[in-house]
Amino acid sequence: MRVVSISVNGLEKAIADGFFKWLAKQDADVVCVQDHRAKAADFDDPRFIPEGYEAYFIDAENPADGGVGVYTRQFPKAIMYGFAYEPADREGRYIQADFDDVSVASVLVPSALEAPERQADKDAFMEAFMQHLQKTVRKRRQYIICGNFQTVHLVTDASPRYHKLEVSGFLPHERDWMDEIFETLGYTDAFRYINKEGNQYTWWPSVLSGSRRHAGWRTDYQILTPGIRKTIENAYIDPDTRFCDHAPVVVDYDIGN
Structure with missing residues (x-):
C-alpha cells in the first residue's frame, strides 16, 4: 500500500502546475492532501479528481484556512469529517478514510509563522489533537495519520540556520508536543523509521x-x-517537485487496504 501526503498550497494551482502529472507516475493507493483552499462544491468538477481515484474533501468556511482531502483507489468503508473539535472542524482540518485493515487520515495544523497572533489558536489545536491521538492509540484499529503539522520535531529536521530562531514551528513547547506523540504515546514517524539522514526537508x-x-x-x-x-x-521525500512549496512524502506499507 503506497500512501502519499502533500500540502498543496492551493489545489487548483497545484494541478495546473503538474500535480496530477506527477501523481500519475506514483502508483499511489491513497493520497492525502492538505491546504487545498477550495470549497466543497468545487470538487464536483472532474478536473479536481485524478483518473482512477475517488475523492473526499472537507472545506473551511474561509478557503484561506486550508481544508484537507483524501484521494483513494478503493472505496472506503467510511469517511469521518473532523475530529469533534469545533474550530478545526469549521476550518476543515481533519478527514479520515476507513479501510478494512487501516484508517488513513489527512490533517492540517494551523500555522502561526507569518501570523504570531494565531499562536494561541495553534496551541489550542495541538492540545485538542493530542487528546484525539490519545484516544486513537487505544483503539484496536490501526491508523496512518498524514499531514502538514507546521512544526519541526528534531534539530535534524531543520537547517542549523533556524536552530536559534524563536519562530512558530520551532518553539520548544511545539517540539515537546511532537516528543509526546512519538515518545509518550508511541506513534512512529514513518519517514524517520527508514531514513535517519539530515538535510531531509519538505x-x-x-x-x-x-x-x-x-x-x-x-x-x-x-x-x-x-x-x-x-x-x-x-519512505522518501521527493524534493524535485515544483507544483507547490512543499515536497511530497511517499511511504510504502506491507498492508492491504
Whole structure:
C-alpha cells in the first residue's frame, strides 16, 4: 500500500502546475492532501479528481484556512469529517478514510509563522489533537495519520540556520508536543523509521529563507499507531517537485487496504 501526503498550497494551482502529472507516475493507493483552499462544491468538477481515484474533501468556511482531502483507489468503508473539535472542524482540518485493515487520515495544523497572533489558536489545536491521538492509540484499529503539522520535531529536521530562531514551528513547547506523540504515546514517524539522514526537508519557508535553494524544514509527516510500525517498507521525500512549496512524502506499507 503506497500512501502519499502533500500540502498543496492551493489545489487548483497545484494541478495546473503538474500535480496530477506527477501523481500519475506514483502508483499511489491513497493520497492525502492538505491546504487545498477550495470549497466543497468545487470538487464536483472532474478536473479536481485524478483518473482512477475517488475523492473526499472537507472545506473551511474561509478557503484561506486550508481544508484537507483524501484521494483513494478503493472505496472506503467510511469517511469521518473532523475530529469533534469545533474550530478545526469549521476550518476543515481533519478527514479520515476507513479501510478494512487501516484508517488513513489527512490533517492540517494551523500555522502561526507569518501570523504570531494565531499562536494561541495553534496551541489550542495541538492540545485538542493530542487528546484525539490519545484516544486513537487505544483503539484496536490501526491508523496512518498524514499531514502538514507546521512544526519541526528534531534539530535534524531543520537547517542549523533556524536552530536559534524563536519562530512558530520551532518553539520548544511545539517540539515537546511532537516528543509526546512519538515518545509518550508511541506513534512512529514513518519517514524517520527508514531514513535517519539530515538535510531531509519538505518545506522551505519563504518568509525565512527566500527560496527552495536555501535550507528548509521537515514539517510534513506520516505518523503511525504502534501496531503497523513494522509494515513500513520504504519512505522518501521527493524534493524535485515544483507544483507547490512543499515536497511530497511517499511511504510504502506491507498492508492491504
